[in-house]
Structure formats: C-alpha cells, structure tokens
Amino acid sequence: MRTVTLTVNGTPVVREVADNRLLIEFLREDLKLTGTKESCGVGVCGACTVLLDGKPVSSCLALAVHADGGAVTTIEGVAEGDRLHPLQEAFLAHGGFQCGICTPGQILAAKALLEANPHPTKAEIQHWMMGNLCRCTGYYKIIESIAAAAGAA
Amino acid sequence: MATASLTGKAVGQPAQRVDGVAKVTGRTRYAGDVDVPGLIFGRCLRSPHPSARIVSIDVRQAKALPGVHAVLTGTDVPDVCYGRLCRDIPILAKGVVRFVGEKVAAVAADSVEIAEAALELIDVTYEELPAVFDAEEAMRPTAPVLHPEKVEIGPGAVAGHHAELRMYPPIPNVISHLTLRHGDAAGALAGAHRVFEHSFTVPSVHQGYIEPHTCVVSVGADGIVDVWVANKGPHIARAHMAVAIGVPEDRLRFNPVYIGGDFGGKGSLMDTILCYYLALAARRPVKMAMTSFEELTAGNPRHSASITLRTGLDRDAKIVGIDARIVFNAGAYAAFIPGPTLHGYSELAGTYRVPNCTIEVLRVYTNTVPRGHMRSPGAPQVAFAVESHIDMIAHELRLDPLEFRRRNAIVEGDLTPLGDRRRHMRCRETIDAGASAFGWDKPKAPGVGRGVSIYEHPSGAFGRSTVLLTMDKDGRITILLGAPDQGTGFHTMAAQLVAEHFGLSMSEVEVVQGDTLSTDFESGAGGQRLTLTAGQAIADAAGKMKEALTALAAERLNCAPSDVRVGPDGSFSAFGTNIDLKSLVGWAASRGKAPFSAEGQNTATQPDVTGFVAHFAEVEVDRETGQVRLRRMVTAHDVGTVINPILHQGQIEGGLVQALGQAMSEQIVLKEGAVITAHLGDYKLPTIMDIPELETVLLPGGVGPAPFETAAIGEMSNVAVPAAITNAVFDAVGVRLLELPISGEKVLDCLNEKAGVA
Numbered sequence: 069m070r071t072v073t074l075t076v077n078g079t080p081v082v083r084e085v086a087d088n089r090l091l092i093e094f095l096r097e098d099l100k101l102t103g104t105k106e107s108c109g110v111g112v113c114g115a116c117t118v119l120l121d122g123k124p125v126s127s128c129l130a131l132a133v134h135a136d137g138g139a140v141t142t143i144e145g146v147a148e149g150d151r152l153h154p155l156q157e158a159f160l161a162h163g164g165f166q167c168g169i170c171t172p173g174q175i176l177a178a179k180a181l182l183e184a185n186p187h188p189t190k191a192e193i194q195h196w197m198m199g200n201l202c203r204c205t206g207y208y209k210i211i212e213s214i215a216a217a218a219g220a221a
Numbered sequence: 222m223a224t225a226s227l228t229g230k231a232v233g234q235p236a237q238r239v240d241g242v243a244k245v246t247g248r249t250r251y252a253g254d255v256d257v258p259g260l261i262f263g264r265c266l267r268s269p270h271p272s273a274r275i276v277s278i279d280v281r282q283a284k285a286l287p288g289v290h291a292v293l294t295g296t297d298v299p300d301v302c303y304g305r306l307c308r309d310i311p312i313l314a315k316g317v318v319r320f321v322g323e324k325v326a327a328v329a330a331d332s333v334e335i336a337e338a339a340l341e342l343i344d345v346t347y348e349e350l351p352a353v354f355d356a357e358e359a360m361r362p363t364a365p366v367l368h369p370e371k372v373e374i375g376p377g378a379v380a381g382h383h384a385e386l387r388m389y390p391p392i393p394n395v396i397s398h399l400t401l402r403h404g405d406a407a408g409a410l411a412g413a414h415r416v417f418e419h420s421f422t423v424p425s426v427h428q429g430y431i432e433p434h435t436c437v438v439s440v441g442a443d444g445i446v447d448v449w450v451a452n453k454g455p456h457i458a459r460a461h462m463a464v465a466i467g468v469p470e471d472r473l474r475f476n477p478v479y480i481g482g483d484f485g486g487k488g489s490l491m492d493t494i495l496c497y498y499l500a501l502a503a504r505r506p507v508k509m510a511m512t513s514f515e516e517l518t519a520g521n522p523r524h525s526a527s528i529t530l531r532t533g534l535d536r537d538a539k540i541v542g543i544d545a546r547i548v549f550n551a552g553a554y555a556a557f558i559p560g561p562t563l564h565g566y567s568e569l570a571g572t573y574r575v576p577n578c579t580i581e582v583l584r585v586y587t588n589t590v591p592r593g594h595m596r597s598p599g600a601p602q603v604a605f606a607v608e609s610h611i612d613m614i615a616h617e618l619r620l621d622p623l624e625f626r627r628r629n630a631i632v633e634g635d636l637t638p639l640g641d642r643r644r645h646m647r648c649r650e651t652i653d654a655g656a657s658a659f660g661w662d663k664p665k666a667p668g669v670g671r672g673v674s675i676y677e678h679p680s681g682a683f684g685r686s687t688v689l690l691t692m693d694k695d696g697r698i699t700i701l702l703g704a705p706d707q708g709t710g711f712h713t714m715a716a717q718l719v720a721e722h723f724g725l726s727m728s729e730v731e732v733v734q735g736d737t738l739s740t741d742f743e744s745g746a747g748g749q750r751l752t753l754t755a756g757q758a759i760a761d762a763a764g765k766m767k768e769a770l771t772a773l774a775a776e777r778l779n780c781a782p783s784d785v786r787v788g789p790d791g792s793f794s795a796f797g798t799n800i801d802l803k804s805l806v807g808w809a810a811s812r813g814k815a816p817f818s819a820e821g822q823n824t825a826t827q828p829d830v831t832g833f834v835a836h837f838a839e840v841e842v843d844r845e846t847g848q849v850r851l852r853r854m855v856t857a858h859d860v861g862t863v864i865n866p867i868l869h870q871g872q873i874e875g876g877l878v879q880a881l882g883q884a885m886s887e888q889i890v891l892k893e894g895a896v897i898t899a900h901l902g903d904y905k906l907p908t909i910m911d912i913p914e915l916e917t918v919l920l921p922g923g924v925g926p927a928p929f930e931t932a933a934i935g936e937m938s939n940v941a942v943p944a945a946i947t948n949a950v951f952d953a954v955g956v957r958l959l960e961l962p963i964s965g966e967k968v969l970d971c972l973n974e975k976a977g978v979a
Contacts, residue, residue, distance in 0.1 A: 082555060090577070093608060100256075102250075102254040103246070103248065104247070104964075105249020105251075105253070105431070105432070105481070106253075107431045107432065107433065107513055107514055107901075108513040108901040108903065109499075109513050109900075110513070110516075112900070112901040112902050113431060113513075113901050115431050116291070122585070127762040136962070139531050143246065143247030144246070144247050144248070146246070147246055152242070152245065152246070155536065156246065159245050160237055160238070160241045160242070160245055161237070163867035163871050165241075165244055165245070165480050165708075165868070166482075166708035166709065166871055166875065167326075167430070167431075167432070167479070167480060167482045167483075167707060167708025168240070168244030168249050168479065168481070168708065169430075169431045169432045169481030169482060170244075170431045171244055171245060172247045178783075181658065184685075193909075194909050194910050197909045198908045198909050198910045199908075201431060201906050201908060202431070202909075203428075203429045203430055203431055203482050203484065203875070203879065204482060204708045204871070204875045205287075205871055205874060205875050205878075205905065206871075206874035206875040206876075206877055206891065206912060207874075207878065207907075207908075207909040207912050208874045208878070208879030208912065208915065209867075209870075209871060209874065210909065211909070221383070221952060
C-alpha cells in the first residue's frame with residue numbers, strides 16, 4: 069500500500085492504494101467516477117483515456133501510483149458546472165457519438181489535442197485520435213465534431 | 222398506417238439527442254456502472270479444449286480462499302438448457318465441453334482479483350474427445366456429433382412462404398435445413414444459354430461493441446430478482462430467463478441501462494442466468510463483466526459461411542434462374558439466435574429479376590465458439606457472394622458490371638426472387654444516382670480500380686411494440702417505453718415523432734425507459750424494426766390521445782367532436798373558435814381531467830415498401846506488396862422520410878465503416894477450434910485512419926412504410942460494402958478474391974500466381 073496525493077478534476081485527493089491498483093480501478097471503484105470506461109484492458113481501444121497532467125493516458129494500463137503528485141482529468145471534470153466544454157457541445161451538435169461508451173475517452177483525447185494544437189488539420193485530427201476506437205459512428209462525425217470545436221474554441 | 226401529415230417541425234430536424242448531455246459528461250449509466258449495496262464479482266473458468274469429457278472438478282481450494290462467497294460447477298446448477306429458440310446451452314458445462322471457452326465453473330468473490338485467483342485453484346481433469354471445426358466436415362456421416370440428445374425448441378420455428386424448414390434433420394450436426402423455392406430453378410438452369418457457378422467463403426467477425434457483455438443480478442428479500450444487463454430486448458430476455466430459472470416473469474425486473482454498442486450481439490442472456498445462480502449461492506448481488514479477451518474468444522460473433530451460387534442466363538444476358546446453397550457455421554450452440562437460421566438467406570438471389578430461384582440453407586454445429594446475430598444477420602455473407610458472383614459473370618461476358626446489374630435489376634411490378642410483391646422499386650434509380658455522383662464512367666489512373674455492389678431490404682417487421690404517452694397539465698408529454706437505445710438514437714426519434722404528432726417542441730417531450738415490470742411487452746431493438754413498429758405504436762397512442770383531446774375540445778367549444786378540427790400546430794378549432802393545446806389541457810386540469818394517458822401498441826406486419834442501396838468503391842492496389850488502399854466511396858440510398866438527419870447519417874457512416882472492417886481487416890481466426898485473435902491488438906477494428914473519403918447520396922422523394930413515410934436505415938449500409946471493394950480490386954489488377962477479408966498477402970499471392978501462369 070502507498071499513499072497517493074493528487075488532484076482529480078481539480079479536487080485534492082489523498083488515498084491509500086495498493087501498489088498494483090490500476091488507475092481505472094482507483095477512479096471507478098475508489099472515487100466512484102464511473103464516467104471512465106474500460107473495454108479492451110490492453111491499451112488498444114482508448115475507451116479508458118484520461119488526462120494525467122494534460123496528457124492522454126490509458127487508465128487501464130497506468131497504475132494509480134503513477135498519478136501520485138499529478139493532476140488527473142476525467143470526463144466528469146471537462147464541463148464547468150452546467151457549462152459544457154466546446155468539445156462536448158460539438159460532439160452533441162455534430163453527432164460525434166451514438167452509444168456513448170467510447171465518448172469520454174474520445175473527448176479527453178481530443179481535449180489534449182486541442183490544447184497541444186488548437187487548429188488541427190483533418191489529417192492531424194486523424195493521427196492524434198487513432199488510438200480511440202469507435203464502433204458506432206464510423207469516425208466521420210468525430211472528425212467533424214473536433215474540427216468544429218477547434219473552430220469554436 | 223401512415224396517416225398523420227408531416228409538418229417537418231420535429232421530424233426531419235437535426236434534434237439534439239435526448240441522451241446526449243449525459244453521454245458527453247460521463248453521467249450515462251451502463252450495466253458496468255451499476256453499484257448496489259453488498260455487490261460482489263463473478264468470474265468463470267473456461268474450457269481449454271474444443272471437445273472433452275469432464276472427468277472431475279475439484280473446487281475445495283477455491284472455496285477455501287478468503288473473500289470467496291460461492292463456487293459453482295455444472296452439478297450445482299439446475300439441469301436445464303436455455304436459448305432464444307433452440308434450448309441447447311447449459312448454464313455451466315455438464316459432463317462435456319464443446320468449444321474452447323465454454324464455461325465450466327464460476328466463482329463470486331469480494332473482488333475480481335480474488336475471483337480470478339480462486340479460478341486458478343480449481344482443478345479440472347478432462348478427457349479429450351474428437352472434435353470437428355469445419356461445417357461441411359461436420360455434416361459427414363463419420364463426424365463426431367455435438368448434440369446427440371434431443372434439443373428442445375421454443376416457440377417460433379416458422380418457415381416463411383415458399384419455404385420448407387426441417388429442424389434437426391437426419392444430417393449430422395445440422396440444426397436447421399431450410400429450402401426455399403420460387404419457380405423452377407433446376408429447369409431454368411437446364412435450359413439456360415450459359416450457367417455460371419462460383420463459391421465463396423466468409424469468416425466470422427465480431428460485433429466489436431466497445432462495451433463487453435455485463436450484467437448485475439440481485440435477488441431481493443421480497444422475491445423480486447433485479448437484473449441490470451446490456452441487452453437490447455429486456456422483455457424477451459426476461460421471458461427466456463423465466464423459463465430457464467423457473468421464476469415467473471412478474472418476479473423478474475430488468476432495469477433500464479444504456480447499452481454500449483450492440484450491433485446484434487446483445488440479444489442473448491450471455492452470463493445473466495449464471496450470475497443469478499451465483500447471487501443465489503452467495504446471497505449477495507453479483508456483477509459479471511466479460512473481459513475483451515472473453516468477448517473475442519467466447520462471445521457470439523457473426524456466423525461464418527460458405528456459399529455456392531449457380532446462375533443461368535439467356536442469350537440477352539438476362540438471369541433465368543439462380544440455385545444457391547449456403548452453409549452457416551453456428552459453432553457449438555444454437556442458443557444465441559431467435560430463429561432457426563439467419564434471415565440473410567432471403568437475399569441470396571440478390572436485387573435482381575430472378576424468375577426461378579432455389580435457396581438451400583444449412584446451419585451446422587461445430588466445436589467452435591457459438592455464433593450469434595450481428596447487424597443484418599447472414600446478409601453480409603450472402604451479399605459478398607452474390608455481388609461478387611454477379612460481377613464475375615459480367616466480366617466473363619465482357620459486360621460493364623454496372624450495365625449488367627442495371628439490365629437485371631428488379632423494377633416496379635417485378636416479383637422479388639422469392640415471389641414477394643413490393644412497390645416503389647427504385648433499384649435502377651439508386652444505382653444511377655450513385656454512379657453519377659461517383660463518376661463511374663470517368664477515366665481512371667493505372668492501378669486504380671472501381672467496383673459496385675447493390676442491396677435491397679425492407680424495414681424490419683417483427684414482434685410487438687408498446688408505448689405509454691402521458692400528457693401533464695401543461696401539455697408536456699412523457700413517453701414511457703420498454704425498448705433500450707443501444708446508440709442508434711431510438712429514444713430521440715421517439716421524442717421527435719411524438720413532438721411531430723402534437724406540434725410540440727423537443728423540450729416539451731420527455732422519454733423514459735421503464736423496467737420490465739412497469740412497461741408492457743416490447744420486442745426491443747433489432748433487425749431495424751423500431752422505426753416501423755415502434756413508430757406505429759407511437760402513432761397509435763398519439764391517435765388515441767388526440768381523440769381524447771378532441772372530445773375535450775368539443776366540450777370546451779360546445780360542439781360535437783366531429784365538428785372539431787385539429788390543426789398541424791396541435792390546436793383545436795370549431796366554427797371559428799380556436800383553442801391551443803396548452804389552454805385546452807389547462808382547462809381540463811382545472812376540472813380534474815388531466816393528466817391523462819394513452820397506450821399505443823403495434824404488432825408488426827410485413828411492409829410492401831422496400832429500400833435500396835448502391836455502394837461504389839475506388840481502390841489503388843500496390844503491385845509490389847498487394848496492399849489495397851481504399852481511396853473513396855459513394856454510398857447511394859433510396860430512403861424514406863428522414864426523422865433526424867444526424868442520426869440517419871450516423872447509421873449510414875457507422876454501418877459502412879463496420880463493413881469496411883469486415884472487408885479489409887477483421888477476422889475471427891480459429892486454430893484447432895480456438896480463437897487466436899484474442900485481443901483488440903490482433904483483432905483489427907477499423908480506426909479513424911482507415912476511413913475513405915465518403916459521399917452519401919439520398920434519393921429524393923422517398924417513400925417508407927412507417928408513419929410520415931419514414932423507413933429504417935440501420936441495416937442498409939453495412940451489408941454489401943465488401944463486394945464493392947473486392948470488385949474494385951479485380952478492376953484494378955485482375956485479382957478475384959473469393960474469401961474475406963482482403964489482405965495484401967492474399968492479393969500478392971494472387972498477383973504472383975497470375976504472373977507465374979503468364
């Protein structure tokens with residue numbers, strides 16, 4: 069067991085965690101932040117993407133102790149109160165999701181993209197987002213959504 | 222009946238999804254997010270053998286592990302088999318295992334880790350038995366028989382017209398043998414000018430939903446069993462569970478959860494019954510979530526198929542008859558589909574004028590992962606074969622493949638190959654609209670090839686839909702329904718339809734999915750049925766509510782109900798006096814007459830309108846590596862009135878890209894019966910990098926069978942895509958692929974073979 073000190077969506081958190089506790093288990097089970105989803109469990113699908121110090125990580129592979137001293141952003145921390153983030157607004161307006169299970173990961177990956185590159189080209193969006201699988205949309209509307217958010221941001 | 226007239230204020234609008242804000246903020250509750258007090262976690266031990274006798278199972282050490290609450294084997298659960306039609310799958314293996322991945326024992330423990338540690342302590346001794354993996358081999362007299370005992374069959378094993386169905390005929394391992402005849406195919410082929418015969422193979426692919434099968438079961442002290450499961454038809458699932466566990470349906474409450482992708486794969490109970498027995502044994506609520514590994518190795522993927530087509534032509538290159546045979550490999554259990562076989566067989570003679578047609582369909586057990594339904598079950602396998610075959614015939618006749626299709630395309634007044642009469646047959650128009658947008662006749666560079674494929678399918682029509690509309694004193698309507706939204710946007714469509722019927726805005730309509738105790742029977746999502754059947758149930762309820770409102774208006778306006786006219790904005794008028802909906806309901810409320818409700822229901826009837834799609838693909842093939850690059854596609858659709866253009870386009874794009882996966886990269890690879898493409902690194906779903914430039918053409922003037930002339934779209938775009946691409950590969954480099962998926966390796970082998978021969 070170790071003590072981890074971090075912020076999650078801006079809120080300070082101090083917890084005892086097992087050395088092998090995965091970040092996704094820490095978020096979903098210990099902190100009850102169930103917006104982060106697990107699917108492939110091997111870091112391929114991107115559904116579990118969260119931001120650690122602004123960078124996208126697969127929380128199904130990262131250990132909770134890796135987040136010690138860091139700042140974690142999950143989907144629950146993307147909107148400011150009732151005010152949606154431009155990416156959330158764009159995914160709504162452009163049909164960037166259907167079933168919604170990959171959407172938290174998509175939005176967080178896209179948020180990191182727009183912070184690194186506020187005006188990405190279509191090709192840059194595709195390169196950045198290739199680690200986030202979606203089975204519903206066929207991706208066209210995800211690209212549209214991110215491009216629209218970049219225009220609005 | 223489509224009687225209501227369309228204002229377009231709600232239907233046709235790109236309305237925001239009613240589940241949208243929750244989904245983009247992470248608040249949507251899926252089965253995996255359900256937490257109940259005392260929840261523990263179930264995992265199961267699976268067979269490493271494709272066919273074996275279980276000699277002994279020792280669970281003593283597993284039971285002794287701290288944190289373990291229950292350990293079950295086949296002898297601890299009732300001796301029943303269950304299934305959606307064929308009841309052939311045990312809750313846990315009893316005495317024998319029939320595929321690699323079959324559930325042999327299960328543990329419920331305080332955590333997933335403890336449950337998995339306990340599984341490792343279970344000692345199973347197997348005696349391996351002969352196995353069979355190939356469906357043709359499984360039908361031979363010497364093949365090992367998977368299910369020698371009689372399989373119980375639930376209600377619903379019905380053959381359609383022109384069909385002869387035999388369940389469990391005296392052919393080894395055959396589940397169902399269906400023969401359909403219209404006209405005299407044998408005679409037509411015997412008298413044909415030329416006969417062409419080709420055979421095709423389509424491997425199994427996975428539905429690829431990102432959310433693995435997940436369920437939670439809690440047995441209450443009051444005798445109510447609460448279930449939260451990612452299942453697209455909760456009422457049907459409840460009925461099957463009730464039969465299997467011997468608990469009446471009114472004690473089973475399937476609670477609503479959103480579904481993280483379905484694509485046909487989430488219509489079975491999967492682990493739910495096992496989860497129930499774990500919960501009973503542990504006296505605690507239990508959650509079971511399959512891992513992605515389990516999904517890929519032991520889920521219920523699409524049936525693999527082998528198909529042979531024989532087509533006879535007359536001197537004018539017109540089809541005189543088709544004789545088709547398809548063999549579906551069902552794997553070890555038939556339990557996962559609701560019918561005797563896969564409905565895609567009905568497309569085996571394609572979208573053509575075929576006066577004589579015979580179709581033989583066999584569904585066969587093998588010692589491999591059980592197969593289930595996936596988006597338009599059976600149809601992609603069939604469409605790949607038919608649309609490749611037609612292309613091959615055209616090329617052998619030195620005819621333009623597009624012209625050959627046009628010449629034989631079904632037109633208004635024709636019967637379908639199986640003898641159905643439908644109206645609004647816009648097959649040629651769909652081909653032409655797509656070809657024009659695509660530039661079929663435009664010059665192309667060397668190494669570039671173009672291909673086309675076509676497909677026809679009517680809106681799904683089966684089962685029963687129900688809704689309950691309740692209008693409050695402010696004129697707002699709540700829609701209570703029992704069908705989940707697996708992502709298609711059905712709940713949003715329902716809200717738009719209700720808003721359209723009453724002239725309300727979307728903010729005045731709320732959709733509530735009820736549990737199975739609070740809602741009437743609803744067949745749920747599947748087979749693109751909700752647009753038609755739920756659309757009609759909504760229209761039924763709206764009609765009844767309008768009748769009640771009209772009676773109120775008559776009372777308010779002091780006239781007879783027959784004098785009241787209902788305007789498109791939902792207002793009521795008689796003899797020059799007008800009252801809007803809200804004022805009327807407010808008036809009724811003041812007299813204690815609101816809120817009031819109306820139930821709607823619809824039992825599906827086969828529509829006489831159909832839909833067409835034509836796909837066009839342009840590829841570039843690298844002759845050095847065989848690599849195929851999909852440069853662009855055009856997809857043309859003959860559709861009905863579009864309810865929501867964003868949702869509609871989402872179905873087209875999502876289905877098309879799903880089909881690209883089947884065409885280009887996806888395959889459940891089996892080795893000695895075991896799935897070896899066992900994680901998403903090996904099983905290649907399309908990524909955002911893999912999509913082509915895409916143009917969609919929607920034919921104007923659409924007609925549909927559902928209210929406001931709407932029609933289903935969910936299973937149109939994912940069916941015929943692979944053949945458009947393989948046809949384009951042939952056009953580019955003369956290589957004909959008779960098996961999916963297209964790989965650079967296969968193309969290169971064929972190129973080398975051709976070079977060697979030349």
